[in-house]
Amino acid sequence: MGSGFAFECLARDDAARTGRIDTPHGSIETPTFMPVATRGAVRGLDVRDLEGIGSQILLANAYHLHERPGEAVIQNLGGLHGFTGWRGPWLTDSGGYQVTSLADRAVVDEQGVTFRSPLDGMARNLTPEKCIAVQEALGSDIAMVLDECRPLSDDLAAPRANMERTLRWAERCAKARQRSEQALFGIVQGGVSPELRRESARETADIGFDGYAHGGLGLGESREVRAALLTETHSALPEARPRYLMGIGRPQDLLDAVARGVDLFDCVVPTRNGRHGIVFTSRGVLNLRNAKFREDSAPIEADCDCPVCPRTSRAYLRHLFHAGESLGGRLASLHNLRFYLRLLERSREAIREQRFAQLVAEWEGNVRESESP
Amino acid sequence: MGSGFAFECLARDDAARTGRIDTPHGSIETPTFMPVATRGAVRGLDVRDLEGIGSQILLANAYHLHERPGEAVIQNLGGLHGFTGWRGPWLTDSGGYQVTSLADRAVVDEQGVTFRSPLDGMARNLTPEKCIAVQEALGSDIAMVLDECRPLSDDLAAPRANMERTLRWAERCAKARQRSEQALFGIVQGGVSPELRRESARETADIGFDGYAHGGLGLGESREVRAALLTETHSALPEARPRYLMGIGRPQDLLDAVARGVDLFDCVVPTRNGRHGIVFTSRGVLNLRNAKFREDSAPIEADCDCPVCPRTSRAYLRHLFHAGESLGGRLASLHNLRFYLRLLERSREAIREQRFAQLVAEWEGNVRESESP
Numbered sequence: 001m002g003s004g005f006a007f008e009c010l011a012r013d014d015a016a017r018t019g020r021i022d023t024p025h026g027s028i029e030t031p032t033f034m035p036v037a038t039r040g041a042v043r044g045l046d047v048r049d050l051e052g053i054g055s056q057i058l059l060a061n062a063y064h065l066h067e068r069p070g071e072a073v074i075q076n077l078g079g080l081h082g083f084t085g086w087r088g089p090w091l092t093d094s095g096g097y098q099v100t101s102l103a104d105r106a107v108v109d110e111q112g113v114t115f116r117s118p119l120d121g122m123a124r125n126l127t128p129e130k131c132i133a134v135q136e137a138l139g140s141d142i143a144m145v146l147d148e149c150r151p152l153s154d155d156l157a158a159p160r161a162n163m164e165r166t167l168r169w170a171e172r173c174a175k176a177r178q179r180s181e182q183a184l185f186g187i188v189q190g191g192v193s194p195e196l197r198r199e200s201a202r203e204t205a206d207i208g209f210d211g212y213a214h215g216g217l218g219l220g221e222s223r224e225v226r227a228a229l230l231t232e233t234h235s236a237l238p239e240a241r242p243r244y245l246m247g248i249g250r251p252q253d254l255l256d257a258v259a260r261g262v263d264l265f266d267c268v269v270p271t272r273n274g275r276h277g278i279v280f281t282s283r284g285v286l287n288l289r290n291a292k293f294r295e296d297s298a299p300i301e302a303d304c305d306c307p308v309c310p311r312t313s314r315a316y317l318r319h320l321f322h323a324g325e326s327l328g329g330r331l332a333s334l335h336n337l338r339f340y341l342r343l344l345e346r347s348r349e350a351i352r353e354q355r356f357a358q359l360v361a362e363w364e365g366n367v368r369e370s371e372s373p
Numbered sequence: 374m375g376s377g378f379a380f381e382c383l384a385r386d387d388a389a390r391t392g393r394i395d396t397p398h399g400s401i402e403t404p405t406f407m408p409v410a411t412r413g414a415v416r417g418l419d420v421r422d423l424e425g426i427g428s429q430i431l432l433a434n435a436y437h438l439h440e441r442p443g444e445a446v447i448q449n450l451g452g453l454h455g456f457t458g459w460r461g462p463w464l465t466d467s468g469g470y471q472v473t474s475l476a477d478r479a480v481v482d483e484q485g486v487t488f489r490s491p492l493d494g495m496a497r498n499l500t501p502e503k504c505i506a507v508q509e510a511l512g513s514d515i516a517m518v519l520d521e522c523r524p525l526s527d528d529l530a531a532p533r534a535n536m537e538r539t540l541r542w543a544e545r546c547a548k549a550r551q552r553s554e555q556a557l558f559g560i561v562q563g564g565v566s567p568e569l570r571r572e573s574a575r576e577t578a579d580i581g582f583d584g585y586a587h588g589g590l591g592l593g594e595s596r597e598v599r600a601a602l603l604t605e606t607h608s609a610l611p612e613a614r615p616r617y618l619m620g621i622g623r624p625q626d627l628l629d630a631v632a633r634g635v636d637l638f639d640c641v642v643p644t645r646n647g648r649h650g651i652v653f654t655s656r657g658v659l660n661l662r663n664a665k666f667r668e669d670s671a672p673i674e675a676d677c678d679c680p681v682c683p684r685t686s687r688a689y690l691r692h693l694f695h696a697g698e699s700l701g702g703r704l705a706s707l708h709n710l711r712f713y714l715r716l717l718e719r720s721r722e723a724i725r726e727q728r729f730a731q732l733v734a735e736w737e738g739n740v741r742e743s744e745s746p
Contacts (some may be wrong), residue, residue: 083689320412
């Protein structure tokens with residue numbers, strides 16, 4: 001177990017919960033959203049920007065940082081905290097998802113994954129043991145096990161095989177740990193089968209981790225199916241450990257998952273959409289490139305407390321996107337990330353006050369009223 | 374004359390001078406540098422960033438904004454100040470330089486310039502009268518006349534012809550003015566001929582403008598030639614008006630020109646170089662992509678008061694540039710702009726204290742000692 005790591009649940013509202021995670025680099029109020037800094041930087045945003053919008057913890061990708069600049073460089077510069085200047089908590093994803101599901105000509109066998117590096121075309125391999133060594137060198141507060149993640153397929157045996165291999169890899173990851181101050185989370189797999197995911201959760205919990213993640217979701221399943229899978233999985237996980245839904249999603253996906261008791265989220269949606277001019281409001285999304293914003297002097301959203309809305313009109317943002325000025329993507333990303341972080345701040349408050357269902361109903365009412373952008 | 378516009382010289386040190394320009398949107402201490410916001414935005418930087426590094430006045434390009442989003446849109450949203458959120462002074466360049474020297478298949482005749490828009494390929498024309506109307510609609514605090522600017526050529530008659538046409542256009546610009554609160558600056562032309570530039574200055578001053586700019590420099594002339602041209606020109610301009618050296622240059626170019634009595638500067642060098650990983654220090658330039666910075670935990674410069682240096686290592690910046698993260702260019706631009714603004718803050722202080730020559734000597738000593746990056 002990570003020696004500087006603890007989780008305490010502070011309030012519940014039905015299955016939703018709010019709590020606090022302590023790490024060696026500070027505490028996090030949950031549920032919360034982790035901005036994605038794949039290569040050690042959130043696209044276009046610096047540490048002061050991230051502090052200014054209330055970020056608590058960032059996520060980096062161990063595989064990408066292993067490729068460039070290499071974990072030794074980062075370790076020599078004081079780990080992710082010293083290297084990037086973000087002194088708060090860091091979570092590192094193992095990169096298993098990128099390598100096993102996306103890499104060109106990856107070969108997965110029991111030992112690990114062999115693939116060609118997109119950087120230099122040379123063969124690389126990633127094993128559970130190496131994945132832990134890289135994350136320990138990066139010095140993140142929370143590391144993730146290496147899991148095998150495959151897209152939904154017609155091969156009915158695949159989800160069980162992936163799930164069982166992920167379990168064996170999880171055991172090897174747990175054995176490979178050398179730094180007691182770093183927490184390690186296991187990952188539940190099992191495709192869209194409630195039985196498989198419950199079995200995966202139970203056996204992952206038997207190995208014993210500091211927290212547990214839902215892997216392999218967001219690959220096309222419906223909201224209802226995902227909600228049921230979360231509930232099934234949570235029934236087989238220890239209440240006293242944090243739960244993390246990996247890589248998902250839109251605001252309504254976060255509310256759905258908070259309602260089932262998820263504590264941590266990450267997703268590229270707010271920053272990627274922001275770079276393309278898609279921004280979130282409590283009444284739905286807006287496409288800032290739209291002609292109707294040409295002379296719109298209103299901010300993205302009137303009562304927004306992000307750094308952008310008090311001083312920036314939709315018309316100016318539209319101009320920046322049409323003129324190819326990267327400032328547009330930066331400002332839209334800042335707004336979107338603040339929107340996500342604030343949604344989870346409001347969720348925590350609502351859970352403490354036993355009115356989370358009301359917050360969700362208000363959210364859905366607002367979005368239902370919205371015009372399409 | 375611009376009714377809300379005034380210039381006062383507050384101290385002199387040899388030919389160098391420091392003073393204050395009052396505009397309808399606030400005062401500017403001179404000499405100063407104007408960050409370039411061609412399309413209404415400094416690349417990658419927002420209004421809070423620009424305030425944070427001590428910017429006093431921004432420069433936009435009237436031609437680019439006329440093309441997109443159009444001056445009517447900006448006027449309807451409160452002019453440049455309302456549209457961009459930068460509430461301090463704005464100077465607009467006419468765009469004459471872009472149109473007459475760079476545009477594809479531009480035809481310049483006495484009436485004005487006809488050219489094909491790079492946006493839609495359609496024919497456009499720009500006349501002195503239209504140039505003033507556009508800038509008045511944009512609502513800048515300082516507008517520039519339309520001038521004819523041509524690259525150095527073998528045609529010995531060209532500098533005189535350009536200079537004389539610029540004078541005729543300047544008269545038309547002065548007559549076309551309708552908004553008394555906007556200042557208008559004339560532009561001195563005449564190539565690298567001291568006689569032509571002095572004649573241009575004298576006749577431009579006879580028309581009478583709120584300030585005077587050096588146009589058509591930075592096109593290959595030596596430091597010594599440029600310094601002599603500045604001195605010649607200033608001898609024919611009224612002392613009581615501000616002087617602006619357009620589009621130049623490196624830090625040593627600014628010091629050279631301050632020494633001859635220039636008050637205002639703009640240049641894309643700090644932001645363009647920043648985007649390419651070239652940063653300025655008091656000991657010379659660094660190329661942040663260089664392998665020697667791979668594990669360099671030092672900031673760009675140890676005693677720098679920019680927002681970047683206190684929290685950011687050269688190693689991290691190098692990583693951002695190699696990983697293709699736009700944050701690298703943003704941070705390097707912020708550092709470089711602060712470096713320029715600070716250099717002119719120090720120049721103002723040195724002029725007040727009658728030690729500007731000493732500042733220049735220290736600068737040159739430091740840079741001479743520097744290792745090449």
